[in-house]
Amino acid sequence: MNLSKLLSVLPFYDTSAPIDDITINQIEADSRKVNKGSLFVCIEGFTVDGHDFVHQAVENGASAILAGKDVNASVPVIRVSDTSKSMAIVASKFYGYPTRQLPLIGVTGTNGKTTTTYLLESIFNQYNRKTGLIGTIQMKIGDEVYPVHNTTPDALSLQKTFDKMNRENVKTAIMEVSSHALDMGRVNGCEFDIAVFTNLSQDHLDYHADMKDYLHAKSLLFAQLGNTYDEENKKFAVINQDDPHHSVLEKSTAQHVVTYGLDSDAQVKATDINLEVTKTEFTMVTPAGSTRIKVSLIGKFNVYNMLAASAAAVSAGVPLNMIKAALENVQGVDGRFQPVDDNQDFATVVDYAHTPDSLENVLETIKEFAENKVYVVVGCGGDRDKTKRPLMASVAMQYADKAVFTSDNPRTEDAQAILNDMTEGLQGDHYTVIENRRDAIFHAVGEAEKGDIILIAGKGHETYQEIGHTRYDFDDRITAKEAIQQKVQ
Numbered sequence: 001m002n003l004s005k006l007l008s009v010l011p012f013y014d015t016s017a018p019i020d021d022i023t024i025n026q027i028e029a030d031s032r033k034v035n036k037g038s039l040f041v042c043i044e045g046f047t048v049d050g051h052d053f054v055h056q057a058v059e060n061g062a063s064a065i066l067a068g069k070d071v072n073a074s075v076p077v078i079r080v081s082d083t084s085k086s087m088a089i090v091a092s093k094f095y096g097y098p099t100r101q102l103p104l105i106g107v108t109g110t111n112g113k114t115t116t117t118y119l120l121e122s123i124f125n126q127y128n129r130k131t132g133l134i135g136t137i138q139m140k141i142g143d144e145v146y147p148v149h150n151t152t153p154d155a156l157s158l159q160k161t162f163d164k165m166n167r168e169n170v171k172t173a174i175m176e177v178s179s180h181a182l183d184m185g186r187v188n189g190c191e192f193d194i195a196v197f198t199n200l201s202q203d204h205l206d207y208h209a210d211m212k213d214y215l216h217a218k219s220l221l222f223a224q225l226g227n228t229y230d231e232e233n234k235k236f237a238v239i240n241q242d243d244p245h246h247s248v249l250e251k252s253t254a255q256h257v258v259t260y261g262l263d264s265d266a267q268v269k270a271t272d273i274n275l276e277v278t279k280t281e282f283t284m285v286t287p288a289g290s291t292r293i294k295v296s297l298i299g300k301f302n303v304y305n306m307l308a309a310s311a312a313a314v315s316a317g318v319p320l321n322m323i324k325a326a327l328e329n330v331q332g333v334d335g336r337f338q339p340v341d342d343n344q345d346f347a348t349v350v351d352y353a354h355t356p357d358s359l360e361n362v363l364e365t366i367k368e369f370a371e372n373k374v375y376v377v378v379g380c381g382g383d384r385d386k387t388k389r390p391l392m393a394s395v396a397m398q399y400a401d402k403a404v405f406t407s408d409n410p411r412t413e414d415a416q417a418i419l420n421d422m423t424e425g426l427q428g429d430h431y432t433v434i435e436n437r438r439d440a441i442f443h444a445v446g447e448a449e450k451g452d453i454i455l456i457a458g459k460g461h462e463t464y465q466e467i468g469h470t471r472y473d474f475d476d477r478i479t480a481k482e483a484i485q486q487k488v489q
């Protein structure tokens with residue numbers, strides 16, 4: 001695409017040299033990936049400054065540079081005030097505004113985003129729509145799976161991905177939208193049709209100044225739905241009415257609000273809920289009718305996730321019988337309340353709870369069904385919210401008969417210091433500290449007796465333990481299986 005034409009979407013910019021004859025065939029923010037004919041965008045990161053890599057970008061064939069400060073280059077430099085924002089706008093144009101033609105559902109909230117997006121994927125597949133999915137575990141186009149580095153990728157990768165989805169005939173895109181992404185403007189340029197809010201509780205206070213700031217970031221998704229009304233293209237804000245923050249989000253948008261909740265007067269609600277150890281049953285009441293649903297997902301928190309997905313699907317016009325069929329087929333999400341079984345006489349569950357609220361929800365569910373003792377193996381991530389550490393430890397102590405505190409991605413922090421943060425001032429002594437996660441899992445499995453249940457929390461689908469800057473192979477499910485096999489031999 002002609003560079004002047006591409007930049008016509010920007011209100012103001014300066015150039016160091018004429019750009020009329022330049023053709024751009026790629027936009028790139030990583031100098032290492034620049035090819036001949038690229039526009040290299042300099043982004044000031046948390047680790048390094050992209051402006052320092054202009055030389056490498058030019059060596060690799062960049063035809064022009066988009067910069068936020070003075071840089072020297074043998075190719076034209078385009079100066080803008082904010083390269084991240086400009087990149088999102090320019091990328092949308094370069095890829096032909098892909099989300100204008102692609103129905104897009106964004107899911108935000110502290111817990112339940114991944115689960116809700118997977119439920120939505122199942123519902124839209126049942127409705128015969130090819131789906132695209134972007135989130136914590138992976139990116140998917142139909143059945144094709146791609147690896148991801150972030151829950152919500154940067155603006156450039158997103159626009160590129162949506163373009164690919166359009167070219168591969170995706171009819172509905174579903175994505176997790178993290179608070180980091182909203183705050184950093186990664187979803188700038190995305191035209192959402194439905195925004196879903198799951199819940200808000202403490203997490204990420206390493207990044208957000210306080211809970212108010214965290215809530216504000218979440219509200220940006222609802223503000224981004226826009227304030228113009230198009231009868232042909234209705235937009236919806238799907239909001240959990242049982243969450244105390246719901247009214248802030250409702251006020252952030254001018255679009256239709258669809259509420260969901262367990263009791264109250266929500267538009268989509270669950271009544272007559274029957275929570276069992278292997279299944280859940282409830283009646284889903286929606287503006288489109290009611291239906292009894294029997295699913296294999298466990299726990300009240302999953303009823304919320306099902307309501308969130310159903311409320312979004314009903315808003316998009318999916319018939320209730322399709323929603324029911326899809327939910328009843330769902331077998332669970334990778335690493336979320338995932339049993340590890342090898343004919344042992346105690347239960348073992350791997351789950352991705354890594355916040356005080358999610359740990360409490362999952363332990364509450366387990367406690368309700370436990371026939372005997374409850375064990376929990378859990379740690380807290382390094383280089384992440386330090387204030388959640390004692391809270392997670394005390395939740396573990398409150399619900400478990402025996403807590404085993406261990407490491408969960410210490411990253412650049414000292415694992416023992418993280419464990420000290422967890423256990424300092426802790427009430428009670430029914431806990432053990434075993435820094436090595438494999439040893440901790442083997443310990444819990446070794447101790448468990450008939451009818452006990454072990455929850456291994458925090459890593460879920462993760463297949464690594466990150467120590468320093470290195471990710472070592474590690475999988476709770478594989479490790480638990482090995483421990484069980486060794487025990488039952």
Ligand SMILES: CC(=O)N[C@H]1[C@@H](OP(=O)(O)OP(=O)(O)OC[C@H]2O[C@@H](n3ccc(=O)[nH]c3=O)[C@H](O)[C@@H]2O)O[C@H](CO)[C@@H](O)[C@@H]1O[C@H](C)C(=O)N[C@@H](C)C(=O)N[C@H](CCC(=O)O)C(=O)O
Binds near residue numbers: 043
């Ligand atoms: C704090 C943060 O969000 N960092 C993100 C950021 O990395 P960064 O700022 O360190 O980037 P950087 O390495 O300084 O690089 C700056 C620029 O220089 C460029 N560069 C760099 C090196 C080079 O040789 N040449 C070059 O051009 C880079 O391509 C980049 O454009 O930009 C990267 C690329 O987009 C992200 O992958 C990275 O996320 C890191 C991995 C991360 O851990 N982020 C977390 C905090 C996060 O975003 N989490 C949320 C929520 C998770 C959840 O709860 O679900 C998420 O959405 O993932």
Ligand SMILES: Nc1ncnc2c1ncn2[C@@H]1O[C@H](COP(=O)(O)OP(=O)(O)OP(=O)(O)O)[C@@H](O)[C@H]1O
Binds near residue numbers: 301337352357460
């Ligand atoms: N609606 C919910 N409310 C509270 N806890 C939940 C809910 N849904 C799931 N959980 C718990 O939170 C864990 C993470 O769930 P999930 O991966 O769906 O959330 P997420 O919002 O995508 O998390 P992340 O921020 O890491 O992407 C689950 O393993 C479960 O323990």
Ligand SMILES: N[C@H](CCC[C@H](N)C(=O)O)C(=O)O
Binds near residue numbers: 381382409459
């Ligand atoms: N996306 C979350 C995942 C946390 C998972 C847990 N295993 C940890 O490493 O803290 C984060 O990066 O904060």
Ligand SMILES: [Mg+2]
Binds near residue numbers: 176
């Ligand atoms: Mg997620």
